[in-house]
Amino acid sequence: MAVLVIATHDNASLKEATSKVVSAAAKIGGDVDVLVAGENAGAAAAAAAKIAGVRKVLHADGGTLGKQLAEPMEALIAPLAAGYDAILFAADTSGKNIAPRVAAKLDVMQVSGVIDVLGPKTFVRTIYAGNAVLTVESSDPKIVATVQPTAFKAAGEGGSAAVESIAAPGAGKATFVGEEIAKSDRPELAGAKRVVSGGRALGSAEEFQKVIEPLADLLGAAVGASRAAVDAGYAPNDYQVGQTGKVVAPELYVAVGISGAIQHLAGMKDSKVIVAINKDEDAPIFQVADYGLVADYKAAVPELEGELKKVLG
Amino acid sequence: MKVLVPVKRVLDYNLKVKVKADQTGVDLTNLKMSMNPFCEIAVEEAIRHKEGQPNVAGSHYKAGTVTEIVAVSIGPDQAQETIRTALAMGADRGILVKVDHEVEPLAVAKILKAVVDAEQPQVVILGKQAIDDDSNQTGQMLAALLGWPQGTFASKVEFAGSKVNVTREVDGGLQTVALDLPAIITTDLRLNEPRYASLPNIMKAKKKPIDVKTPGDFGVNVAPRLKVVKVTEPPKRQGGVKVKTVQELVDKLKNEAGVL
Ligand SMILES: Cc1cc2nc3c(=O)[nH]c(=O)nc-3n(C[C@H](O)[C@H](O)[C@H](O)COP(=O)(O)OP(=O)(O)OC[C@H]3O[C@@H](n4cnc5c(N)ncnc54)[C@H](O)[C@@H]3O)c2cc1C
Numbered sequence: 155m156a157v158l159v160i161a162t163h164d165n166a167s168l169k170e171a172t173s174k175v176v177s178a179a180a181k182i183g184g185d186v187d188v189l190v191a192g193e194n195a196g197a198a199a200a201a202a203a204k205i206a207g208v209r210k211v212l213h214a215d216g217g218t219l220g221k222q223l224a225e226p227m228e229a230l231i232a233p234l235a236a237g238y239d240a241i242l243f244a245a246d247t248s249g250k251n252i253a254p255r256v257a258a259k260l261d262v263m264q265v266s267g268v269i270d271v272l273g274p275k276t277f278v279r280t281i282y283a284g285n286a287v288l289t290v291e292s293s294d295p296k297i298v299a300t301v302q303p304t305a306f307k308a309a310g311e312g313g314s315a316a317v318e319s320i321a322a323p324g325a326g327k328a329t330f331v332g333e334e335i336a337k338s339d340r341p342e343l344a345g346a347k348r349v350v351s352g353g354r355a356l357g358s359a360e361e362f363q364k365v366i367e368p369l370a371d372l373l374g375a376a377v378g379a380s381r382a383a384v385d386a387g388y389a390p391n392d393y394q395v396g397q398t399g400k401v402v403a404p405e406l407y408v409a410v411g412i413s414g415a416i417q418h419l420a421g422m423k424d425s426k427v428i429v430a431i432n433k434d435e436d437a438p439i440f441q442v443a444d445y446g447l448v449a450d451y452k453a454a455v456p457e458l459e460g461e462l463k464k465v466l467g
Numbered sequence: 468m469k470v471l472v473p474v475k476r477v478l479d480y481n482l483k484v485k486v487k488a489d490q491t492g493v494d495l496t497n498l499k500m501s502m503n504p505f506c507e508i509a510v511e512e513a514i515r516h517k518e519g520q521p522n523v524a525g526s527h528y529k530a531g532t533v534t535e536i537v538a539v540s541i542g543p544d545q546a547q548e549t550i551r552t553a554l555a556m557g558a559d560r561g562i563l564v565k566v567d568h569e570v571e572p573l574a575v576a577k578i579l580k581a582v583v584d585a586e587q588p589q590v591v592i593l594g595k596q597a598i599d600d601d602s603n604q605t606g607q608m609l610a611a612l613l614g615w616p617q618g619t620f621a622s623k624v625e626f627a628g629s630k631v632n633v634t635r636e637v638d639g640g641l642q643t644v645a646l647d648l649p650a651i652i653t654t655d656l657r658l659n660e661p662r663y664a665s666l667p668n669i670m671k672a673k674k675k676p677i678d679v680k681t682p683g684d685f686g687v688n689v690a691p692r693l694k695v696v697k698v699t700e701p702p703k704r705q706g707g708v709k710v711k712t713v714q715e716l717v718d719k720l721k722n723e724a725g726v727l
Pocket of ligand 1: 421
């Protein structure tokens, strides 16, 4: 048995999601290799080699891989599949973009968003916005899956795997034009230990920045949002937490002015501690909140900041 | 150009699903079914590139970019209603590929590939995910089977000659890619706000043609590859407490939950 994990990275650094997918791979069993495909991604490859339990790192480097577009990634990964029983991706926007292309090329039915591995071919995932939990057994000769990183503990460090260079593919029929990637000193939403999210109640982008961001900064938290807040332009699209946005599972999730629609809950209900601030005492968010405060956020959030400053020192 | 828009019939997004007691699946009996919201966005996008937006100054939607919209659904007889909804919104004709059990994304992609081979569209616009199985696979799989480029999770689609520029919602923000046509596009939530079909258009849609086919017509084997072992309820979160004051909240977070 051998499993190939497709690394999540931005060329300069490896993302923690990779170590979490390695843990899922270890549960499948057999040797675990990691593919780092990028442009000038030597540092990410070196970091992958240090993950405990990794046998070998495959490093493909070239101009066609800088943005990890799906077409060259498929061209790179599909031929590698011959040497593996399973190929695992993180269930982030990159993995979701690429994995099904590889699966279809291999005539394999992909398993999306794996939250547990019960055997080499048996996986647990959720459907209907997390309202049902599905266990499936694959009859395909190979497994192609995306793994929900929040559901697995990161593999430790201490490995010293060999890094093997492999050739980068040629260009496909898609080209990178540009990007708007926000730079922020805050932790990344997907892996953050604390998250503060704002909802429609905030009413404007200015208010969102004035209320949610200072509270997040005080807690050292990432900032999230409901779909309603994103649709209305109060927060950027990559803040959306939920069924069709990001799935987070921090130690502390603070929901401010969010009602708690099932689509939102799907993205945060595995948080360890949930705090909800909402002026409607019947808001569904209170059914999942460990600590609910029925209050107007306009008064409650500044007060909360004051109290936090006392205890956080 | 001709655009193909696959549409899926799913449990209405407002309803909460019930897991069957025997753990074989979910119970959809007598529940309202609707078009998957991401598919509605796909239909709307195709229509806007056909009609343009004469009332919106500087709109990137140009009338006549799209000349024909074919809505396809793979599902039971009732999926005809989903196709009728697409026709009432503004699609021109429909194709129903009739299957009475659930079809996995890989088989759906194979059927769609056969439909593409027959219809020769320049673009297929699909929803990025169906809100029932939450797979997020079909568009990408279809792209691979056809050897076409893909622009997934689109928040803006601009046609430019032999290419289409697609702005994508990605983890860090937005990314724009240029795709050679023919191409696959999958929709994200911010691409547009789908219209409601007007009553006259619902009446007109009744006269638009729907072709009925079977997977066998396309030589596609739809036998599932994933065996359902069981379907269960998610673990219930213990209902928490309501705190009366901000002070009490901070005290509990620090001394009871230990997260500060
Ligand atoms: C296909 C599809 C996919 C979706 N995907 C997602 C997703 O991934 N993530 C997501 O979040 N949603 C998603 N949604 C949307 C979801 O159904 C809800 O519409 C959305 O989550 C609501 O956002 P909200 O809670 O901010 O707004 P609302 O539901 O309007 O809630 C606002 C809340 O703020 C409270 N409030 C108002 N004023 C104050 C105040 N002054 N102080 C305190 N509280 C106040 C109100 O009591 C209310 O509870 C999806 C929907 C569809 C159809």
